[in-house]
Amino acid sequence: MEIEEYYSREEWMRFKAKADQVETPSLIVSLGIIRRRFEELLTFFPYAKIYYAVKANPAKEIIELLRDLGSYFDIASIFELDKVLSLGVSPDRISFGNTIKKEKHIKYAYDKGVRLFVTDSKPDLHKVARSAPGADVFVRLIVDGSETADWPLSFKFGCHPDMAYDIIVEAKKLGLNPIGLSFHVGSQQRDIGQWDDALTKAKYLFDLLEGEEKIKLKMINLGGGFPAHYIQKTNETKEYASEISRYLHDNFGDDVPQIMLEPGRSLVGDSGILTTEVVLVARKSNSNLTRWVYIDAGKFGGLIETIDESIKYPIHVERDGKREQVVLAGPTCDSMDILYENNKYELPVNLEMGDRLYFLTTGAYTASYSSVEFNGFPPLKVHFIE
Ligand SMILES: Cc1ncc(COP(=O)(O)O)c(C=O)c1O
Known part of the structure; x- marks a missing residue:
């Protein structure tokens, strides 16, 4: 393995200079690389809102950097929420992206001003409706990219499209604002086509809900799954972006919904x-x-x-x-x-x-x-x- 396959000489020298000063084991993080990855994502997906998946690396320095670059944040718990808020991020830049959450934590987030929640089941939806009245919700679909993802997210999250349909109809009845759908095709997903399969399902639901229920969804969260550079090669993020943009237009024509991304690994890996x-x-x-x-x-x-x-x-x-x-x-x-x-x-x-x-x-x-x-x-x- 040649270091130059992964880092420029100058980048490596900077890492090495720091590494020489510290005890092992130590993780050395280059904020410059994160800045570049974020700017690349903005360039490749100019139409998307980027919600950094804080779980990937919740270091204060990274949150501050991304805050200043205008990022939004995907949080998994009220503890990540507190951290992000304490660093001056306003609640309208935060999505509560965990389908598994205590009702009192939903209320806590709501009281702090968070108005965007994911869900994938009716019991969770009811908790959100009770403790975050009127909030925006999006429903996570099950997708199976496990064969081609290095770190699959399996069937623990998401629901079948039939159930997503029911949840959206129910959300509306409960006074919530169902805005769209999400999926995560698996972390370090090597097969870009997985996004196409997921978007086809999403489009089917968009059409069905509009036709049968007059509910017009307006947002799709394409998740994480974008790659970092490990031993097994993947396409570059640019290639992911151009293919996914094509799938969006193939599926939705000129009526492409608002797009959220939730990158973790590809931003900071x-x-x-x-x-x-x-x-x-x-x-x-x-x-x-x-x-x-x-x-x-x-x-x-x-x-x-x-x-x-x-x-x-x-x-x-x-x-x-x-x-x-x-x-x-x-x-x-x-x-x-x-x-x-x-x-x-x-x-x-x-x-x-x-x-x-x-x-x-x-x-x-x-x-x-x-x-x-x-x-x-x-x-x-x-x-x-x-
Ligand atoms: C809800 C959610 N969003 C985003 C991510 C980030 O995914 P990745 O690191 O593949 O970009 C994860 C990872 O577990 C996740 O659970």
């Missing part, structure tokens, strides 16, 4: 490098040829998306020479704390304890996932550079 240190290199028997490389960050220290070896981070090491396959594992006393065992990474034969391994593209879903005290290890530290 590339911005981070997780700097780790080799704690131990060992073998399991005198004759066993496989080296086990244990490092100071693992599944509980920010690299949870290596579950099932789903996300394959590019790993950089500053040693040349012959490489051999290894098993890579984290530092905790839990046997599931193995990062890559089936996908064998090749690391230099002369790798030594104390060497650093740099996990590229770790800006999303790392720090926020790291445990608070498992085995006594503190949460992953995050440092920022421009």
